[in-house]
Amino acid sequence: MRIGFIGTGTMGLPMLNNLLKKGYQVCAYDLASAALEAAQKAGAERAGSAAEAASAGDLVITMLPSSGNVEKAYLGPGGIIERAKEGTLLIDMSTIDPGTSQRLAARLKERRLRFLDAPVSGAVGRAIEGTLTIMVGGEAADFREAREVLSAMGRNIIHVGPVGSGEVAKLCNNLVAGAAMIAVCEAFRLGEGFGVDAKILTEVIAHSSGATWVMEHGHPVPGINPNAASSRAYAAGFMTDLMAKDVGLAVAAAREKRIPVFLAPTAAQLYRLASAYGFGRKDFSSLYEFLKPAAPDAPV
Numbered sequence: 001m002r003i004g005f006i007g008t009g010t011m012g013l014p015m016l017n018n019l020l021k022k023g024y025q026v027c028a029y030d031l032a033s034a035a036l037e038a039a040q041k042a043g044a045e046r047a048g049s050a051a052e053a054a055s056a057g058d059l060v061i062t063m064l065p066s067s068g069n070v071e072k073a074y075l076g077p078g079g080i081i082e083r084a085k086e087g088t089l090l091i092d093m094s095t096i097d098p099g100t101s102q103r104l105a106a107r108l109k110e111r112r113l114r115f116l117d118a119p120v121s122g123a124v125g126r127a128i129e130g131t132l133t134i135m136v137g138g139e140a141a142d143f144r145e146a147r148e149v150l151s152a153m154g155r156n157i158i159h160v161g162p163v164g165s166g167e168v169a170k171l172c173n174n175l176v177a178g179a180a181m182i183a184v185c186e187a188f189r190l191g192e193g194f195g196v197d198a199k200i201l202t203e204v205i206a207h208s209s210g211a212t213w214v215m216e217h218g219h220p221v222p223g224i225n226p227n228a229a230s231s232r233a234y235a236a237g238f239m240t241d242l243m244a245k246d247v248g249l250a251v252a253a254a255r256e257k258r259i260p261v262f263l264a265p266t267a268a269q270l271y272r273l274a275s276a277y278g279f280g281r282k283d284f285s286s287l288y289e290f291l292k293p294a295a296p297d298a299p300v
């Protein structure tokens with residue numbers, strides 16, 4: 001099977017690599033020539049546009065930064081819709097707004113093109129290992145057809161429901177992870193303020209009701225978990241800017257459905273603020289560095 005792959009950046013490149021390893025032929029396109037060259041070096045064929053990559057594929061995958069990029073790659077000049085063969089299954093693995101996925105799917109359906117939203121969880125490390133969690137929205141038959149290709153890139157592949165629901169699940173997950181990280185950072189700053197040893201506090205929380213995935217795997221205090229981003233100067237991992245984007249998308253999605261949310265907007269603004277102060281490209285656990293205590297002589 002030939003796969004058209006559009007967006008060969010941080011995540012796309014290792015995902016493409018795993019497809020090649022499984023014996024798929026890949027025709028790649030990226031706006032950035034360095035990203036496209038890397039894909040070619042890995043063994044992919046090089047396309048001159050998203051439309052060309054799509055026309056070369058029996059199945060097409062996109063892995064792009066945000067909703068605007070996805071709309072452009074599918075519907076813009078030189079976009080996928082221009083040349084994808086009738087009936088082709090198009091899988092968008094980017095994290096974007098669920099409403100955009102639904103509108104896009106409707107436009108593509110008019111051209112007899114099939115669409116799945118299939119965002120991923122697990123940062124670059126799991127993209128390299130091919131062990132991503134992939135949450136899929138779309139028709140059950142299309143999901144069954146996509147499963148084998150997706151399993152070249154991920155380990156847990158879950159059909160969530162109709163188009164857009166993969167994105168909803170992804171935003172819900174990142175809202176939980178983003179808010180939990182803030183709580184963990186605040187808790188460890190509090191412990192530190194009172195001279196509590198961070199290792200002992202970790203042991204307490206790990207055996208109590210506050211135990212959470214982000215503390216176990218992404219501990220924000222350097223030196224506690226040698227595999228966490230904090231122990232390599234907060235090199236991402238999953239960067240603050242992406243968390244700000246994803247939690248912001250959750251806020252927008254909640255607004256669309258008139259659902260009150262309180263933690264989500266605070267979390268989104270906090271990650272944005274951290275980004276504005278230079279933490280945007282660092283792992284989101286660097287929020288711990290951002291949340292420094294005020295001077296000891298500041299009035300309480």
Ligand code: NAD
Binds near residue numbers: 123238
């Ligand atoms: P990235 O910026 O590293 O890569 C995206 C690539 O898309 C870039 O190379 C860019 O040149 C290309 N691109 C943008 N618009 C294009 C267009 N119209 N046509 C062709 N190419 C285009 O981003 P990334 O980190 O790989 O993230 C991709 C998606 O995966 C995002 O939605 C992100 O939220 C999600 N995600 C990322 C991570 C992570 O840890 N990086 C984890 C889970 C999910």
